[in-house]
Amino acid sequence: MTEPVVSVRDLRVYYGTPRGPARAVDRVALDIAPGETLGVVGESGSGKSTLGRGILGLLPEGTGIAGEVLYQGRNLVGMSKEELRHMRGPELGLIFQEPMTRLNPLLRIQEHFEETLRQHHPKLDRDEIRRRALEALGRTGIPPTRYKQYPHEFSGGMRQRIMIALALVLKPKLLIADEPTTALDVIVEAQIIRLLADLKKTSGTAVMLITHNLGIVAEACDRVAVMYGGKIVEEGDARKVFANPVHPYTRELLRSTISLETKSLHTIPGAPPSLITPPPGCLFHPRCPDAMRVCALKAPIEQRLEDGRRVQCWRHGPAEAIPDGGTEPLEREEIAVANEA
Amino acid sequence: MAASGSSLKSYLLVRIAMVIPTILILLTLVFLLMRVAPGNPVTAALGGHAPPAVIKELTHQLGYDRPLYQQFGLYVWHILHGNFGTTITDKRQVTEIILQNGAATLELTVAAMIVALLVGVPIGLLAGRFRDRPVDAVTRLFGVVMYAMPVFVLGLLAQILFGSILNWLPISGQASPLTTALMTTHTNILLMDAVIDGNWPAFWDVFDHLILPATTLGLVFAGVFIRLVRVNVIRTLKDDYIEAARARGIRERAVVYRHAFRNALVPVITVIGLEVALLMGGAVLTETTFNWPGIGHALYIYLENRDYAAVQGIVIVFGLVVVASSLVVDFISALIDPRMRYK
Numbered sequence: 022m023t024e025p026v027v028s029v030r031d032l033r034v035y036y037g038t039p040r041g042p043a044r045a046v047d048r049v050a051l052d053i054a055p056g057e058t059l060g061v062v063g064e065s066g067s068g069k070s071t072l073g074r075g076i077l078g079l080l081p082e083g084t085g086i087a088g089e090v091l092y093q094g095r096n097l098v099g100m101s102k103e104e105l106r107h108m109r110g111p112e113l114g115l116i117f118q119e120p121m122t123r124l125n126p127l128l129r130i131q132e133h134f135e136e137t138l139r140q141h142h143p144k145l146d147r148d149e150i151r152r153r154a155l156e157a158l159g160r161t162g163i164p165p166t167r168y169k170q171y172p173h174e175f176s177g178g179m180r181q182r183i184m185i186a187l188a189l190v191l192k193p194k195l196l197i198a199d200e201p202t203t204a205l206d207v208i209v210e211a212q213i214i215r216l217l218a219d220l221k222k223t224s225g226t227a228v229m230l231i232t233h234n235l236g237i238v239a240e241a242c243d244r245v246a247v248m249y250g251g252k253i254v255e256e257g258d259a260r261k262v263f264a265n266p267v268h269p270y271t272r273e274l275l276r277s278t279i280s281l282e283t284k285s286l287h288t289i290p291g292a293p294p295s296l297i298t299p300p301p302g303c304l305f306h307p308r309c310p311d312a313m314r315v316c317a318l319k320a321p322i323e324q325r326l327e328d329g330r331r332v333q334c335w336r337h338g339p340a341e342a343i344p345d346g347g348t349e350p351l352e353r354e355e356i357a358v359a360n361e362a
Numbered sequence: 363m364a365a366s367g368s369s370l371k372s373y374l375l376v377r378i379a380m381v382i383p384t385i386l387i388l389l390t391l392v393f394l395l396m397r398v399a400p401g402n403p404v405t406a407a408l409g410g411h412a413p414p415a416v417i418k419e420l421t422h423q424l425g426y427d428r429p430l431y432q433q434f435g436l437y438v439w440h441i442l443h444g445n446f447g448t449t450i451t452d453k454r455q456v457t458e459i460i461l462q463n464g465a466a467t468l469e470l471t472v473a474a475m476i477v478a479l480l481v482g483v484p485i486g487l488l489a490g491r492f493r494d495r496p497v498d499a500v501t502r503l504f505g506v507v508m509y510a511m512p513v514f515v516l517g518l519l520a521q522i523l524f525g526s527i528l529n530w531l532p533i534s535g536q537a538s539p540l541t542t543a544l545m546t547t548h549t550n551i552l553l554m555d556a557v558i559d560g561n562w563p564a565f566w567d568v569f570d571h572l573i574l575p576a577t578t579l580g581l582v583f584a585g586v587f588i589r590l591v592r593v594n595v596i597r598t599l600k601d602d603y604i605e606a607a608r609a610r611g612i613r614e615r616a617v618v619y620r621h622a623f624r625n626a627l628v629p630v631i632t633v634i635g636l637e638v639a640l641l642m643g644g645a646v647l648t649e650t651t652f653n654w655p656g657i658g659h660a661l662y663i664y665l666e667n668r669d670y671a672a673v674q675g676i677v678i679v680f681g682l683v684v685v686a687s688s689l690v691v692d693f694i695s696a697l698i699d700p701r702m703r704y705k
């Protein structure tokens with residue numbers, strides 16, 4: 022396997038809250054290969070955005086972060102603010118969910134590009150800046166005639182294209198896209214996803230595509246990581262994961278998407294776990310239809326399956342770590358609710 | 363480009379057209395207010411001692427015995443011709459009051475606005491940028507004190523400290539009597555007249571007289587600006603495009619100056635326009651405290667003497683200034699904020 026662009030090791034992110042620290046990202050490990058598109062999925066609140074921002078060190082003041090984000094042999098966690106700033110843009114790009122408010126309303130598109138390019142390439146002359154900006158805009162389908170316009174003159178889809186161009190113009194090795202199409206309508210969404218999926222062909226940029234829409238992942242991603250309660254519970258080849266989910270949470274998540282298309286209601290019963298006082302054992306055990314006794318006692322240990330997939334679930338072992346009688350079904354009142362659907 | 367240019371033009375034209383009904387409403391309101399004010403303007407102005415014949419004669423002369431609609435028509439007609447009437451008590455043309463006293467007020471309010479902006483905007487920006495740090499705590503306290511302090515109390519304190527105790531600055535009037543006697547009048551704005559004549563001793567004398575009243579009035583408004591600018595900076599720093607700029611690795615200084623400060627000041631410009639009305643009110647008090655021969659001081663005196671003709675004329679001028687300043691502010695906002703042009 023080629024050297025990954027980014028290796029995340031044992032990453033933990035804690036938000037300070039009035040009720041104590043909230044573990045939004047909990048011991049996450051992840052590799053992203055050059056030119057690869059990695060999907061990150063999970064319910065809202067599972068820590069996807071926090072993971073994306075944590076990689077760039079773009080977290081609110083006072084947020085705790087530990088572990089490693091290795092980029093070209095250097096750990097971004099613990100880097101000085103100024104060093105990190107130099108990484109953001111030319112090495113690691115980030116685009117957001119809400120494109121309508123991400124451009125400064127008082128500045129022309131041109132000024133956004135000039136500022137960004139001058140910041141990282143102070144020696145570029147005007148013509149070169151213009152050439153690069155128009156080239157990036159062209160790749161995302163914005164005509165040069167609109168270079169001098171203001172943000173309010175563009176639709177949401179076009180603004181997201183501009184945001185992508187503004188990230189691409191610096192030629193980052195990795196582009197993190199945090200739910201880039203959630204605020205857009207379906208047709209525009211498909212166009213933007215195609216644009217992102219084509220990036221690896223056109224520029225070799227790796228993409229980390231955060232979404233709660235599994236359809237998007239199936240269509241555009243090579244690999245997928247499923248997050249639950251700040252942990253990656255299953256990760257592997259996107260097609261394999263969708264054809265044969267091994268983690269009960271992934272399976273339930275897929276069921277909820279499929280039934281959404283058939284318009285019958287299936288959501289996973291129960292609520293996401295508290296990040297401040299998480300349940301003991303497996304974070305999913307209060308909602309898991311397959312839960313065993315061990316699940317309420319010990320957190321599952323990550324296993325690597327034969328097809329290269331990683332999974333955190335006692336159903337996949339290791340058997341020797343399960344105490345006697347641990348594989349008996351978990352008895353609880355809520356199980357009736359969980360089985361209902 | 364042509365499209366946005368022409369829509370800016372049509373926006374401004376519409377905005378100008380909207381001033382006409384505003385002014386008509388203003389004129390009507392002032393007219394009605396003066397008519398519902400207690401007593402007959404003539405008896406009020408002459409006091410209780412005038413013989414009935416004199417009152418009758420003057421009432422007729424001034425047209426107060428005509429039907430209301432005629433009075434109103436005549437009043438609007440005169441104003442359209444730039445005739446704001448004549449005071450009853452001292453028979454001065456209101457236009458003349460506006461030109462002479464108005465010039466003094468203009469000098470004071472412009473100077474005060476400069477003080478307010480020079481003090482308020484930078485402090486507000488700093489306080490917002492370094493929210494909840496010591497700079498912020500100190501300036502907030504300052505802002506609250508300034509805001510809570512009545513103009514005349516602040517003026518009085520300044521007079522006692524810098525005038526009576528330290529004896530550094532004059533505490534009354536617009537210039538010393540000698541300067542006034544020696545100066546020639548071009549614009550009625552003394553600072554400008556002194557510059558036109560190249561009369562530097564007069565210039566500095568006028569300048570010294572301006573310092574205390576302008577600073578007093580200016581500091582009160584600086585308090586308003588500090589709070590306003592601070593809140594706007596804090597709000598703007600949370601905006602999505604700020605985070606997006608940081609995600610592109612833009613220097614924090616540039617994020618703060620180019621994005622946050624500029625965007626935070628746009629609403630402040632609008633408020634400056636609204637503050638002009640308050641500034642005029644503050645000017646009445648400041649002028650009275652510092653014996654400044656401005657239009658507010660004149661208004662105060664005519665009110666005391668119940669000279670409704672004078673009060674009516676002056677209030678209309680105040681109203682026109684407020685309308686005009688809101689128009690100017692709209693123009694400036696439209697030029698700065700591209701979104702405004704399409705509203």
Ligand SMILES: Nc1ncnc2c1ncn2[C@@H]1O[C@H](COP(=O)(O)OP(=O)(O)O)[C@@H](O)[C@H]1O
Binds near residue numbers: 037
């Ligand atoms: N600034 C913050 N302060 C405290 N808690 C936060 C903050 N941002 C996010 N969280 C919490 O962290 C968890 C993960 O949030 P997030 O990363 O936004 O999830 P996702 O993107 O998957 O919806 C959520 O429970 C959320 O409430």
Ligand code: SF4
Binds near residue numbers: 270304307309
């Ligand atoms: S570890 Fe147990 S509770 Fe957790 S997902 Fe697997 S089976 Fe369900």
Ligand SMILES: [Mg+2]
Binds near residue numbers: 069070071199200
């Ligand atoms: Mg999110």
